[in-house]
Ligand code: FES
């Protein structure tokens with residue numbers, strides 16, 4: 001057991017946990033942010049994706065000690081009011097079915113668009129192919145990423 | 160919101176209703192009789208258990224109790240859309256509460272067979288129209304006006320001659336004193352304002368910010384977490400276990416032997432209970448269990464399929480027949496025989512199976528991703544010997560269901576553990592547990608035979624199916640009974656146009672637990688049926704779509720095929736790609752699909768496009784239908800080309816997504832979905848899009864390469 005400081009969505013949490021505990025369980029069961037999901041536990045499905053220092057990582061495969069004192073963003077930290085362009089695009093394209101995989105999908109998509117504001121189909125493929133959706137929302141995910149890119153470009157040009 | 164025990168008082172509290180209210184529901188006077196609409200108070204006086212469906216309060220707010228679980232197929236949306244249409248209110252004013260398990264109150268609540276809309280839409284339309292008429296009558300009375308001069312719109316009654324208006328909220332007190340009309344007129348679908356519109360789902364916002372509460376997200380005060388090391392062989396027992404290392408893991412509280420019911424068998428395991436899930440998982444890792452695996456067969460995939468193929472040589476237990484197939488086949492000059500194989504499959508919902516139970520002296524409460532709340536209530540009441548009214552089953556959002564979460568095993572196991580440790584507990588199945596423990600979709604072998612007449616039409620058709628019959632697992636079931644699902648997926652019209660046919664089944668006895676998997680038997684039957692029809696078309700040297708057309712003796716099917724032909728550009732298809740078609744019927748909906756495949760520069764196959772035409776009769780929301788068909792196609796793609804559950808030495812082999820591989824975003828191109836507009840009875844939406852995809856794909860591959868695929872799954876890269 002160790003006392004570890006986690007900075008999640010700009011808030012600090014001190015958790016008492018086994019340093020080897022995956023970040024996923026610290027976020028869900030200790031901090032209590034349940035938007036980040038468990039799907040496989042072996043870095044195969046992407047349901048547990050969060051941003052660690054801005055990069056998408058699979059929190060099921062990152063020990064909590066590695067994430068100590070680093071900036072973590074979870075689905076709950078994207079916006080207070082669903083106003084993030086990716087969330088907006090996800091609503092506009094009606095992407096979710098059961099919704100379970102969508103936190104991970106959205107975190108991957110936001111990271112992609114930050115790196116690459118204008119992704120091609122190939123770019124989308126390589127950023128998203130690690131993410132399983134059992135409900136088969138892939139065609140809509142592709143569309144939503146493209147419309148989020150447009151939304152972001154519009155926002156940028158207004159500024 | 161999810162609510163239990165919806166008494167009228169409770170209902171008022173939960174819905175935050177204010178003041179007087181008009182509350183209408185329906186009940187069934189007797190089995191098979193039409194539903195009757197009744198006021199809640201009247202039902203109370205008469206002692207009738209009513210489905211308290213809709214209530215309008217003095218602020219004009221409408222509340223509905225939804226009796227179905229929401230697992231992604233959109234009933235969260237469909238029910239309010241139906242109500243808002245005939246009630247003439249804005250969808251935003253409609254608030255929905257999930258009901259809890261209580262079959263007396265809600266009728267069957269199992270979400271399966273794509274039945275949410277199918278089973279209830281007419282009653283819901285009538286109910287809402289009745290409430291609207293009562294509100295109109297109340298307004299007419301207040302104004303001393305003629306009822307025919309009043310109309311309802313947007314939550315108000317309007318007096319046409321003067322333009323006077325009264326909101327529903329102002330009218331509920333008076334309306335609630337009136338009697339529900341005996342007859343109501345329903346709208347012509349042409350006049351729909353809300354139905355048939357692609358309105359956004361109301362649960363979407365919760366599903367893009369992590370706020371939707373799935374079973375795994377639910378927490379109770381003082382709740383413990385459990386994982387269970389179950390015997391990987393379905394009939395095996397626990398001989399002994401050594402928990403000395405487990406008990407040293409910080410957080411571990413209890414290690415106990417558990418048994419859960421899986422149909423008529425008992426599944427044994429050892430539960431590790433801890434104050435957090437991670438600790439429970441760590442404790443399980445160092446647990447040592449010795450199993451007793453004697454007294455039953457340790458099957459492998461090969462053995463299972465050899466057995467099924469052997470069975471096919473014997474006599475089927477019964478037949479669905481017309482004419483005399485054998486005689487026709489014997490004499491035919493143009494005839495064909497083929498065998499098709501489909502694998503066992505895991506449901507692999509994205510949210511692994513999990514359940515919370517809190518069992519006390521004489522009460523049991525359950526929370527979880529649940530498709531069949533009333534069935535679970537019944538089962539737990541019997542297993543725990545607790546009166547039914549003391550068993551409450553609460554449904555959360557489901558991260559997928561596909562039939563798996565309709566079963567009663569996982570709540571039973573959670574209840575057994577909670578009872579023993581005397582605390583609320585969440586039992587979590589790891590992905591590995593979820594993939595290996597079943598129940599599975601049964602594997603099947605189909606033997607098809609067919610004969611053509613001189614006009615190259617089908618004169619005789621036969622399918623024999625070997626595989627596990629899901630119904631044979633129930634306690635006391637007759638194991639010699641005919642599987643009446645053997646024709647599931649086959650077009651009804653073929654049964655008319657084919658003069659001689661016979662369908663039979665050979666049940667396989669096996670310890671593997673099997674359960675409905677999205678679209679049930681159609682998900683495998685259709686591969687055999689629609690591949691074989693294609694093979695017969697080739698035998699007759701006919702265009703596969705034209706060939707099917709000749710056997711469609713009904714305008715409804717013709718309209719669908721014509722549409723499919725048009726949208727897919729079937730007639731002008733080029734030489735460099737392969738096109739395949741399949742049409743199936745499932746849960747009263749007919750779906751036709753065309754798949755286009757081509758070769759990549761490296762020679763490997765790729766799926767360029769899928770066109771689907773869905774005829775589900777009367778429908779609610781076209782966008783939800785499109786989403787369901789897209790999802791069904793992708794789920795079918797997985798079972799056709801990516802994953803299968805194999806068995807070795809009595810255990811499931813594939814454990815997680817590294818070996819039980821899922822389709823990915825890179826695996827499929829565009830899917831274009833069309834919906835037929837007609838007024839036929841509402842059919843299912845969540846499942847019928849699945850069965851035609853696989854045969855349409857393999858038929859397309861045949862068209863391009865001349866290779867006939869008869870065994871699933873196959874690797875698209877290796878064709
Ligand atoms: S749960 Fe982390 S990748 Fe699947």
Ligand code: FES
Pocket residue numbers: 096097098099100101102132133134135136137231509558559
């Ligand atoms: S929406 Fe259900 S798994 Fe993706």
